[in-house]
Amino acid sequence: MMKEDVKKKWLEALRSGEYKQVRGGLCNIENGVKVGHCCLGVLCECLANDGVVTSDASVNRIGSYTYTGLPMAGALTHSLLAHLNLDVKEESNLIRMNDKGKSFVEIADYIEKNV
Secondary structure (H helix, E strand, O other), X not given: OOOHHHHHHHHHHHHOOOOOEOOOOOEEEEOOEEEEEOHHHHHHHHHHHOOOOEXXXXXOOOOEEOOEOOOOOOOOOHXXXXXXXXOHHHHHHXXXXXXXXXXXXXXXXXXXXHO
């Protein structure tokens, strides 16, 4: 089971309407401004607010924002997954849901019941 305090913040953020949903990366930026997040990018924003990761990394060549300590634009590190008590299989499932067009609300409902 995922850490409940993190899960609660993540669910609230996904349902808040504050984040525009994008596919293919944690967070996309244009002209230095964050313009959208995938469901895991929203989780990273929650973690950045708590100081677990930092979100001040530079923009990579494809315009996808990266978080300090995360080596790929669209996935979390194994150590961060372990810290969150979230497994790779579940992470992959959430990436698929996001990139195949499930809304943040639908993803939040899934997380609430299954993660």
